[in-house]
Amino acid sequence: MKLVVEQPAARWYKTEMGLADGDSVRIFVRLGGCGSVHPGLSLGVIKDVPRSAGLSEAVEGVTFYIEEDNIWYLENKDLRISFDEKYEEIKMDVE
Template identity: 75%
Template sequence: MKLTVEQAAAKWYKDGMELRDGDHLRIFVRLGGCGSVHPGLSLGVMKDDPLRPGLSQRVEGITFYMEEDNLWYLDNKELRISFDDKHEEIIMKVV
């Protein structure tokens, strides 16, 4: 399993959520949305301090992470977070 956050996506979150160097952004499983891995579930993000991080990556001074108890969602695959310049939106893809 792996978490990959592209620099442009990290900058978008940092600017849009007014995050500062040293902040943490938790990626979590939530009910609803348009997730492609598990029907009826998708991924959300929120500023939060880690308790038991299972995956993490520091980009643009922000630590992006998923708690151990949410790793089942990835099914031993990679989560890639990128930014689509054309549509000006974040793309979260499990590959």
């Protein structure tokens, strides 16, 4: 299980969220949305400080992470965060 954040996605988050080098972004499970793994649940993002990161990756000076208590969502798979240039949006794929 791993978290992969592609550079174009990290740059997009830095711009859209006004992030600076050294900031952290928490990826968390939320109720609602169109999640690909668990019906009725999806992933959200928020600028935050890690408490007990289960997975993390630093890209473009920003640490993206999932807390240990949210790793169950991935079901032992990888999470890849990419930027779709055609639609100018973020894609989160559990693979």
